[in-house]
Amino acid sequence: MYIGAHVSTRGGYLGAAKKAFSIGATAFQYFPMNPRSLSTKSLNLGDAEACAQFSRNHGMLSIGHAPYPLNPAVDDGERNRMVQLLTNGLEITEACGSIGLVVHFGKYVGKDPLQGYKNIIQCLNSATRAYQGPSLILLENQAGEGAQLGLTWEEMVQVRKLCEQPLKVGFCLDTCHAFASGLWRGYDWKELEARGEILEYLPHLKALHLNDSVYPYGSRRDRHANIGTGYIGNENVQQLLASKYVKHIPIVLETRTASDGTHRDEIALVKSLVNTNH
Template identity: 30%
Template sequence: MRVGAHVSISKGSHPNDDEKPPYGDLRNAVHRQVTFGGNCGQIFTHSPQVWQDPGIDSDEAEKFRSASAERLDGPWVIHSSYLVNLCTPKDGLREKSLDSMQKEIDAASQLGIEYVNVHLGAHTGAGVDRGLDNAISVLDDLSIPEAVTVLIESDAGSGTKLGGDFEHLATVVEGSEQDLDVCVDTAHAFAAGYDLSTAAAVDSVVAEFDDIVGLEHLKCIHLNDSKHACGTNKDEHAHIGEGHIGVEGMRRIVSHPALEDVPLVLETPTEDGRGFAWNIARVRELAAE
């Protein structure tokens, strides 16, 4: 089973850490993943709240690649900056988003990371069709090496944000000249109206995704429970099995035969004395039941 967490690359301590990590480079992400009990995972290459070059030197990249190959099963995923908006009708923001995505893709290639994950963003009044066309245009302008794949992440669907409907994901994957795939966030999908709270509901959503997008395009699952009810468009993650998706839904997701080869990456909270280690262990427990 490939399960891990979105971990920090920082040199200092992190809310999920018991102690300061031992390295002064990106190997801290590997160290944290192993400490939490994960064997794959996700990182930001820099603060997601700013436009920034990842700035990774060749020595640091080699150490990260070696440590990952030695201690983890993989894959790793880079999550793009929260500022990226592929759907924007604004030329300036489009160019910044394109530049940021290209830098993340280049960093992934340098680090030997297979996936770069991105939200479609918001059309901000341009309309759904125009917004999706804008996203396809940005993605088509990227230079993506063969060893890297861009994943379009499902969204909770609030406001003018796109990606909450599986049809949005399918339109972009099918319409782009790039070989794109998809990451489904369980909390986002639930917030967008896809019920995952029972075994039967999970089976129905998996079948619907396969019919609309195709399970062959599902390369990662962000496994998160939800603090809010289905269809509320509220994106707030809960501990595995302790939100509105609950134990039955989570158990079915982690044991569904069509999903067994899909890596699970947790973005669960650190609260109530529990963090990534507790949630990863919980996933393994549910899968074994």
């Protein structure tokens, strides 16, 4: 299985891949551009291609994460900026050999949530018209903090189906968000998995953010805890890790680093939970 963590790009994209490999990861996530800004980034093709080659050589999978201000649910006036960011991120993730770009589902502040969904679909359509490569937009479920969109699999599946090019859109499941939003109770993965198959969500799951939750089920609070230290617990994480849908996709920790500044021990813990399943 492909297990790893979010890593810094301070040493470039190749540096991120090497950092992940050095801590025992077989998967990693990185920010293709500044995570706090709406600025696009010029692509250092040599660095990105070296990252892709290193990842191939060491059997690693990767995903990029879009900047936090990227909001596909915004109205017309702001959409062009979001589309530019999306296409820029997709071009960089493609060059780095990554599966795709993780994008938060979106926050809509207007009175009619239906308009929010329409905005997301229009934004995704514009981006997939502009970008023709293999990198996927990976819609991430939300915790329900400050926005009520993107909490259910039904919404995410429907938005994907209504896109002009659904094959360019996949999903990234965040376990903390799923728990906080009320989607996953922790102990009921088998039932949730059966529903995810029927809804056709899980067949398009391309990445997993593996995080425990600081707050209880249904809290609508997005606070990640290290694996086994929150309200989800190791037993429930273990049940999820036994799913066939996570066997061949990147599983990425977005938790606090340990005292050594890395996720080395936590990656080893997750691997041990997988091995106990067998």
